[in-house]
Amino acid sequence: MWLCNSSIGRKVIMSVTGAALILFLTFHGCMNVVALFSESAYNQICKLLGSNWYAIVATMGLAALMALHVVYAFILTFQNRKARGNNKYAVTSKPAIVEWASQNMLVLGIIVALGLVLHLHDFWANMMWAEIIGAEGLQCPPTDGFGWIKFTFSNPVFVVLYLIWIAAIWMHLTHGFWSAMQTLGWSGHIWFNRWKCIGYVWSSVVMAMFAIVAIAFTFCPDCLGKCDGNVLPFIF
Amino acid sequence: MANISFTVKFWKQNGPKDAGHFDSHELKNIPDDTSFLEALDILNEELIAEGKEPFVFDHDCREGICGMCSLYINGTPHGKTERGATTCQLYVRKFKDGDVVTVEPWRSAGFPVIKDCMVDRTAFDKIIQAGGYTTVRTGAPQDANAILIPKPDADEAMDCASCIGCGACVAACKNGSAMLFVSSKVSQLALLPQGRVEAAKRAKAMVAKMDELGFGNCTNTRACEAVCPKCETIANIARLNREFIKAKLAD
Ligand code: HEM
Ligand code: SF4
Ligand code: FES
Numbered sequence: 203m204w205l206c207n208s209s210i211g212r213k214v215i216m217s218v219t220g221a222a223l224i225l226f227l228t229f230h231g232c233m234n235v236v237a238l239f240s241e242s243a244y245n246q247i248c249k250l251l252g253s254n255w256y257a258i259v260a261t262m263g264l265a266a267l268m269a270l271h272v273v274y275a276f277i278l279t280f281q282n283r284k285a286r287g288n289n290k291y292a293v294t295s296k297p298a299i300v301e302w303a304s305q306n307m308l309v310l311g312i313i314v315a316l317g318l319v320l321h322l323h324d325f326w327a328n329m330m331w332a333e334i335i336g337a338e339g340l341q342c343p344p345t346d347g348f349g350w351i352k353f354t355f356s357n358p359v360f361v362v363l364y365l366i367w368i369a370a371i372w373m374h375l376t377h378g379f380w381s382a383m384q385t386l387g388w389s390g391h392i393w394f395n396r397w398k399c400i401g402y403v404w405s406s407v408v409m410a411m412f413a414i415v416a417i418a419f420t421f422c423p424d425c426l427g428k429c430d431g432n433v434l435p436f437i438f
Numbered sequence: 439m440a441n442i443s444f445t446v447k448f449w450k451q452n453g454p455k456d457a458g459h460f461d462s463h464e465l466k467n468i469p470d471d472t473s474f475l476e477a478l479d480i481l482n483e484e485l486i487a488e489g490k491e492p493f494v495f496d497h498d499c500r501e502g503i504c505g506m507c508s509l510y511i512n513g514t515p516h517g518k519t520e521r522g523a524t525t526c527q528l529y530v531r532k533f534k535d536g537d538v539v540t541v542e543p544w545r546s547a548g549f550p551v552i553k554d555c556m557v558d559r560t561a562f563d564k565i566i567q568a569g570g571y572t573t574v575r576t577g578a579p580q581d582a583n584a585i586l587i588p589k590p591d592a593d594e595a596m597d598c599a600s601c602i603g604c605g606a607c608v609a610a611c612k613n614g615s616a617m618l619f620v621s622s623k624v625s626q627l628a629l630l631p632q633g634r635v636e637a638a639k640r641a642k643a644m645v646a647k648m649d650e651l652g653f654g655n656c657t658n659t660r661a662c663e664a665v666c667p668k669c670e671t672i673a674n675i676a677r678l679n680r681e682f683i684k685a686k687l688a689d
Contacts, residue, residue, distance in 0.1 A: 289545040
């Protein structure tokens, strides 16, 4: 299969899974900002995506995408180290156009993965998973997403950890976004600059949505979510 | 014009298996309009006069067109020349009096060292042999104007064809990837009607050979285009990706 046994094919797997993860992050970020305005609307979303079959199927799809992305990240990096060989240059000088992120995607990815473990432990385990196994006696009910955000960020250590995580994803994406388009061949003299710009704006906006929620819930949890919102009309 | 003195720290290695080490030698009073390779010739004369083994490095045309010269100078393939120049077009005026100039070979698993800073780049020839040509029926040549080619396409193809196969792109790449070279060689033909006929076959064959020879997976770091003496760009790599993906999807 050319997707696994050619270098460009392996890159296509990286870029398609990466791009799908970016789309997921975009939706996730949009849903998060709802919590800033309306507790009721946010919890409606949480309920909708609780442990319903479609949410579970989508979560499994997402996990598969992530697993593919991570497995290929290690395969590519391992092969590339071998292709480079063991002889290190005594003197090196990084050209100005080479972004730091582009040469450290695996390191950034590993930070992203560690953050993900923390995040799944903080939220997913208490929400979807708790609902599936029918856990009891938790801090908040599984569908009270608003409550879980408040609870998590009541500890200031978490906002620092989450902001580091968000910064790592941002750096991963400032390179990853245009790189994915380049890998798919959708680039050239003109589109290279366009994708780079779109990628910067897109990843900055998406990651800012996450960062704002984390910061707001740390500093002023009680002034948030006051509107009486209803998202159902937008969905059905 | 002035004369400068500087120390050359140069890599010595006896074949691909040897660990290798640096030697150094001071060059005194070198006119700054001397080319860097001429300075290395002077170095070798002095080494021979001292009864030492000369320093081995590749070179041929010494005018930036053959792609033989291949030195990694002070951390940059071909040295910090003017943009778009090769090692043989680097001049002593680019250095300052008292500098230590470190000269290393292309270091990449795809280019094993033959001796000192001379590396084996036959891998590139093998990639070209795999598909970097067009098959034409010889005989009475066709009229040159029979196939009209838009000027922008002709120019772009010419830019891609200016790749001299030096391997600086591989030397600069942390992934040991040969994508800038291969994509330039695929592009120079893919952009022209004469090359379109075999475009899909060519892209598949050249990429397969590149992978087989152990070059790495391109992760778009852009180190290659930053050092390419012929200013090839990663737009070529995007074009190769497109050609390759289209060819595989069509199968
Ligand atoms: C939020 C989750 C993530 C997103 C949205 C994401 C997105 C992306 C994108 C779009 C690319 C560019 C693909 C390309 O150049 O073709 C990429 C590359 C990469 N990712 Fe991720 N990624 C994520 C998580 C991870 C994780 C957890 C790891 C590793 C443990 C990782 C490792 C890598 C590596 C090594 C590359 C570079 C590979 C290459 O450019 O060929 N990523 N990522
Ligand atoms: S693409 Fe540039 S750096 Fe690479 S082989 Fe061709 S001329 Fe040399
Ligand atoms: S010696 Fe021919 S390009 Fe430098």
